[in-house]
Amino acid sequence: MPKIVDHDARRRELGEAFWRVVLSDGVEAASVRTVAAEAGYSAASLRYYFPTQDELLDYTWQMVLDRALARVGALALPAVPVEAALLVSEQSVPMDAERAAEAQLxxxxxxxxxxxERLRARLEEVHATLRDGCIRIVAGLQQVGACHPDRDPTAExxxxxxxxxxxxxxxxxxxGVYTPAQMRAMLxxxxxxxxxxxx
Amino acid sequence: MPKIVDHDARRRELGEAFWRVVLSDGVEAASVRTVAAEAGYSAASLRYYFPTQDELLDYTWQMVLDRALARVGALALPAVPVEAALLVSEQSVPMDAERAAEAQLxxxxxxxxxxxERLRARLEEVHATLRDGCIRIVAGLQQVGACHPDRDPTAExxxxxxxxxxxxxxxxxxxGVYTPAQMRAMLxxxxxxxxxxxx
Incomplete structure (x- = not known):
């Protein structure tokens, strides 16, 4: 089914173009026109693959989220549990251009x-994923004695x-309101x- | 100068209407059409007083912010310093419909x-006001011995x-993702x- 493969490849190309525009100029610069131009397609082509701006946003967000999760999964974690917890926690904090663009999206x-409705479901799903990840971080610290046993991992x-x-x-x-060092210090x-x- | 007084009164009426729509139906329901209807004016009248949606947003936001600051100033603070700090901190957290609408705005x-540019300046100003308020809360707790002397009030x-x-x-x-009790417990x-x- 070469037609379908092509369709998916085009959507990926357009999602990548959206992401490059956000990374370089911020999300407010990512219009149908600029994203199409970045991808080398016409605005009409973009609208064929993504009839609404929200669909393009949703597709790109999922693509970027998958990459962020892959990045977290590929981290070489330090042996000291609290340092490992810090490194994982930092992945959702805009301490560099890539994470700042992720936060903007x-x-x-x-x-x-x-x-x-679709983006609402996505928001709830990502909220739950991050929340559960944070609870697991605290529970993990408690298991190795780096979180006091009287603290509730869910609340923390x-x-x-x-x-x-x-x-x-x-x-x-x-x-730029906070430096990466300030954000790391808060975490x-x-x-x-x-x-x-x-x- | 009755004309000018009238102009200000109209702007206030429209700002109040914007705020009522946000309070009852959320910020996404606050279009030129719904706000004008709520105020009992035509969309054209609204555009005369606020040529752009951003100007109406900016005006209303300032009005709501002034009220929120007045609310904080009028709080009857508990004698126990940490309880007073908690009560002040809670004022920016969406623990009821009013504060949820403030957060949405x-x-x-x-x-x-x-x-x-104007809204950007407002954002920076409000960020700085809240940040400095939080630093003062911590510094106040430190003065009465409710914050350890080795902690840095700015960082905290x-x-x-x-x-x-x-x-x-x-x-x-x-x-609704968190109950007021959960939000208070985190603070x-x-x-x-x-x-x-x-x-």
């Missing part, structure tokens, strides 16, 4: 999710997740505080 | 701020601010952790 999805995990998304929001909307304090008994 | 401003303040904005993001984009843990020495 994420807030674009969030901005239209209330009026778009959702708090870590809120901190991460706050940093993602600050980094996406006010790029490190959050993880370090888990060692103490809750008050 | 805030993310609407953020979504267009990258391509709108920006971390508290990131948590608050993360909760604002979660509450605005996924209403309380954040403040309680300040008592311990940093690791």
């Amino acid at each position: 994420w807030f674009s999805v969030a901005a239209v999710a209330r009026t778009n 995990g959702i708090r870590l997740h809120a901190l991460i998304d706050g940093l993602a929001f600050h980094g996406a909307t006010l790029p 490190r304090s959050q993880l370090d505080d888990l060692r103490s008994a809750p008050v | 805030w993310f609407s401003v953020a979504a267009v701020a990258r391509t709108n 303040g920006i971390r508290l601010h990131a948590l608050i904005d993360g909760l604002a993001f979660h509450g605005a984009t996924l209403p 309380r843990s954040q403040l309680d952790d300040l008592r311990s020495a940093p690791v």
